Amino acid sequence: MENKIAVITGSTSGIGEDIAIKFASIGYKVVVVGRNKEKGNRIVDTIKEKGEEAIFLKADVSQSDECENLFKTVLETYGTVDILVNNAGIMRNLPIVDMKETDWDKVLDINLKSYFLCCREAIKIMKEKGYGRIINISSRGWLGGTAQSNYAASKGGIVSLTRSLALETARMGITVNCVAPGMIDTPLHRQSTEEEVSFRMDSQPMGKVGTPRQVTNIVEYFADEENWFTTGQVLYVCGGMSVLASLSS
Numbered sequence: 001m002e003n004k005i006a007v008i009t010g011s012t013s014g015i016g017e018d019i020a021i022k023f024a025s026i027g028y029k030v031v032v033v034g035r036n037k038e039k040g041n042r043i044v045d046t047i048k049e050k051g052e053e054a055i056f057l058k059a060d061v062s063q064s065d066e067c068e069n070l071f072k073t074v075l076e077t078y079g080t081v082d083i084l085v086n087n088a089g090i091m092r093n094l095p096i097v098d099m100k101e102t103d104w105d106k107v108l109d110i111n112l113k114s115y116f117l118c119c120r121e122a123i124k125i126m127k128e129k130g131y132g133r134i135i136n137i138s139s140r141g142w143l144g145g146t147a148q149s150n151y152a153a154s155k156g157g158i159v160s161l162t163r164s165l166a167l168e169t170a171r172m173g174i175t176v177n178c179v180a181p182g183m184i185d186t187p188l189h190r191q192s193t194e195e196e197v198s199f200r201m202d203s204q205p206m207g208k209v210g211t212p213r214q215v216t217n218i219v220e221y222f223a224d225e226e227n228w229f230t231t232g233q234v235l236y237v238c239g240g241m242s243v244l245a246s247l248s249s
């Protein structure tokens with residue numbers, strides 16, 4: 001892992017924060033990316049206190065100029081990018097008839113467009129060096145969910161983006177894979193109403209939510225240099241919920 005540079009979007013809380021902390025602990029140099037400087041610096045301090053390496057770079061990854069600046073700064077700081085984890089995401093669950101155009105656009109911009117923008121910048125660098133690992137965080141919700149048409153569409157788009165980029169980069173030494181979590185205990189999950197959670201619990205075979213570390217462990221697998229023959233895949237981390245497909249949101 002030594003000297004490998006990992007850029008993790010939306011890593012100022014939840015799953016992204018856990019990936020940043022675990023990656024730093026196994027020797028990656030971590031770039032924590034988010035919009036909140038205070039939260040980002042807190043995570044970097046936690047990592048550095050253990051003698052590990054991380055920096056915080058502020059960026060709204062749904063904006064192309066901010067993505068370009070982000071990767072430019074990473075290049076200036078570390079000279080390369082080895083791993084990109086696209087993880088930034090939001091939810092705005094609403095029945096379609098109540099969904100405003102802005103609710104659709106915001107979710108698609110952050111959850112899908114930012115993945116395209118960051119992949120584009122990262123692949124420019126990875127292609128040159130003939131090496132890269134891209135891991136996109138989708139969701140089990142891409143299979144479909146009530147009042148989640150914007151979220152499900154964005155997460156399904158991530159699956160298609162991953163599969164297409166896996167083919168496009170297959171001869172460049174780059175792998176592109178996708179993790180599709182189910183209910184994971186994070187600030188985003190805690191936004192759901194009790195009613196929504198109990199509805200989803202009804203179709204949760206294990207009857208409990210997962211921890212961020214369950215997702216991190218799979219991201220770590222896809223990021224590993226040794227795992228070069230796995231690309232274009234979607235791996236569910238959802239306690240078996242995907243087996244029941246799209247019964248509920």
Ligand SMILES: NC(=O)c1ccc[n+]([C@@H]2O[C@H](COP(=O)([O-])OP(=O)(O)OC[C@H]3O[C@@H](n4cnc5c(N)ncnc54)[C@H](O)[C@@H]3O)[C@@H](O)[C@H]2O)c1
Pocket residue numbers: 009010011012013014015016033034035059060061062087088089090110137138139140141180181182183184185186187188189
């Ligand atoms: N928690 C779950 O149950 C669950 C389930 C399936 C998928 N996911 C996905 O996992 C990912 C992480 O979510 P989480 O549960 O840790 O939630 P979270 O809210 O804790 O983390 C999301 C992070 O993305 C950041 N972010 C949002 N918009 C951004 C932007 N424009 N630019 C930069 N950063 C931005 C937020 O600030 C936050 O740090 C998301 O893509 C989410 O859709 C989560």
